[in-house]
Amino acid sequence: MLATAVQKSGRKAAVLDADITGPSIPKIFGVSGPALGDEEGLLFPAECENGVRLMSINLLLEEASAPVVWRGPVIAGVVKQFWRDVVWGEVDYMFVDMPPGTGDVPLTVFQSLPVDAILVVTTPQSLVSMIVEKAVNMAALMHIPVLGVVENMSYALCPDCGKEIKVFGESHVGEIAAKYGLPLLGRLPIDPAVAVACDEGRIQDVPTDALQPAVDAILGL
Numbered sequence: 001m002l003a004t005a006v007q008k009s010g011r012k013a014a015v016l017d018a019d020i021t022g023p024s025i026p027k028i029f030g031v032s033g034p035a036l037g038d039e040e041g042l043l044f045p046a047e048c049e050n051g052v053r054l055m056s057i058n059l060l061l062e063e064a065s066a067p068v069v070w071r072g073p074v075i076a077g078v079v080k081q082f083w084r085d086v087v088w089g090e091v092d093y094m095f096v097d098m099p100p101g102t103g104d105v106p107l108t109v110f111q112s113l114p115v116d117a118i119l120v121v122t123t124p125q126s127l128v129s130m131i132v133e134k135a136v137n138m139a140a141l142m143h144i145p146v147l148g149v150v151e152n153m154s155y156a157l158c159p160d161c162g163k164e165i166k167v168f169g170e171s172h173v174g175e176i177a178a179k180y181g182l183p184l185l186g187r188l189p190i191d192p193a194v195a196v197a198c199d200e201g202r203i204q205d206v207p208t209d210a211l212q213p214a215v216d217a218i219l220g221l
Helices: 002-008 025-029 072-084 104-112 126-141 173-179 192-199 209-219
Strands: 013-017 053-055 093-097 118-122 146-151 184-187
Touching: 002 013, 002 093, 002 209, 013 025, 013 072, 025 053, 025 192, 072 104, 104 126, 118 126, 118 209, 126 146, 126 173, 146 173, 146 209, 173 184, 184 209
Parallel strands: 013 053, 013 093, 118 146, 146 184
Antiparallel strands: none
16 A cells, blocks of 8 residues: 555555465565566566556465475575566555564565665554564664554444544553654555455555554655
8 A cells, every 4th residue: 555655656666475375465566476577587577557567476376375394594585586687677665564473584674675764554553562662673773764553443333423533442552652752644444345456456545644653754754
């Protein structure tokens, strides 16, 4: 959604799918492989209908449902290859979609890619808030700026009265963000229409108004 919003602003956006064992980026954008390459081993990103460029391990597999059963060092090597060996062309903003946690992939991204900043995406549960703190502390340890926090699945809207229903209970994400001096840059509701759009490969059609503060922070880099 952030890549789509940036693309709509007139900039050129790309998404590097660094979630090697759970790659969902091609499906939600409605893109399928195989990715094209040349005789020198360079790869060319796929491009969705709104112009966002993509690279994901699922664009290189014969079957999208084939599991990727690799150990950490191999996964880290693929992430570095996606940065080094893909002919991205002219891109203003590249989004690196990472798996949750503080494992091999975030460490590889922080150490091997020229990261300008990270955006922490979380959900309201207090258990997840603990993971957010770990991510923020890891970024500080690696000297990577944190733009802010976005809370996903923050609430559900009652279709009859419009009331916000806190499905996961009261959120503590704002408190965690304030503790580290970070802005809360968006709260996204649980919306069945978004799930349908992802399943149908139409994420670019989902309104991004709720993410405007996050988009502004990104464009301000």
